[in-house]
Structure formats: structure tokens, C-alpha cells
Amino acid sequence: QVQLVESGGGLVKPEGSLRLSCAASGFSFTDYYMSWIRQSPQRGLEWIAYISAKNSYIDYADSVKGRFTISRDNAKNSVYLQMTRLRVEDTAVYYCARGRAGVLNSWGQGTLVTVSS
């Protein structure tokens, strides 16, 4: 069955960096866009980045543009989120999800990122 497993979350100081990973299995990885969505009590659900199946299309929410980078390795069935210049307001549970055309039909269990001094 479809599995998405995030890792890499943790506690980081403001202005620090963190790299999240998401390992996918149970489906043809190269058939799907992959996305990162985060959730916090303050901001709710926020779709922050997506990457197309062949890396042709990438986009970011304004809140993370210039600080976060999404990438994927189709040979490893994995998607990544490199986060730099982290802010307190980036504290959230980060989910990776697969989808097509803006519909997220499978989600991982999430990984918690806490930005605090």
C-alpha cells in the first residue's frame, strides 16, 4: 500500500537550518507530483511547496520562498525539503503528500519542526 514516511524534524534555533526527508513506497513515484504541507495552530494547513514528477515544475508559498528548497530523487523514491533561515513562525507539523493536479490523495504521518531559542 501507499506509504509516505517523513523524517528529519526536531528542535532548531531561529536562523538555523533543517532538512526534511520523505520516503515513498507502494506506488510509482515518478507518476506523481510531491508536495510539502505544514500545519500549525496559528496558520492552519498551509501548502508550502510542490515539485512535479520530472522536476520540471517547482513552486513555493510566499512565506517560504527564498528560504526553503524542495527536491526529489526519483532513484531513491524520496522527496526533500531543505529549510534555511528558520523562523519561530515556521514551527509546525510538516507533511509530505503525493498528488496530481492539486489534489492530495495520500499523506505521510508528519514530522514536527520546532523553531525556538
Added chain:
Amino acid sequence: EIVLTQSSATLSLSPGERATLSCRASQSVSNFLAWYQQKPGQAPRLIIFDASNRATGMPARFSGSGSGTDFTLTISSLEPEDFAVYYCQQRQTWPYTFGQGTKLEI
């Protein structure tokens, strides 16, 4: 950015009752609207996509309707497992956005 407003923060109903949840978009999203269900400690789960299409495996008691700016998720007869938070989401324009959620409680 398209803002989605879910009219009720909380809806209190009982098993067997009909639930009607609303989502309004700040501008037309055509039929590019999805609904997700989230239970405590879990990730959201897709229920409905493109306003009225049930996701794979979702029971027939879930239905969606609407187009343009006004959308409805209906649960015809509530089961105990349906009590959760429901979010709408648009894919008309990037950034794709979510509503703030409606908590369906007993």
C-alpha cells in the same frame, strides 16, 4: 491568494443525523475544490475532489456539491467515526489554500 471560509468552526450533531458543512471562496475556483477529513493525531485524508467526486474508498454517505464560490460537504447519516475536523482546499490558483476547518463533534 484565494481565501476559503468555512462558515462554522464547530458543528454539534449526533450519530444518524445529517451534516452539512459549507465552504465559501473569495473568488471563483470553478469546481476545483476538495474536502479532507482529519482525526486527532492523524494526517488529513482526501474525501472529495473536484467538488463532487468521492475519493477511492470513501463511503457513499459523503457527497459534495457546488461550483464557483459556494460549496457544500454533506454526510447523509453520521457514523461515530465521522466526528473529526473537515477542511476544504482549492486548486484553482497557486498558492493552493485550505479553509480553517470545521470540527464536527457529538
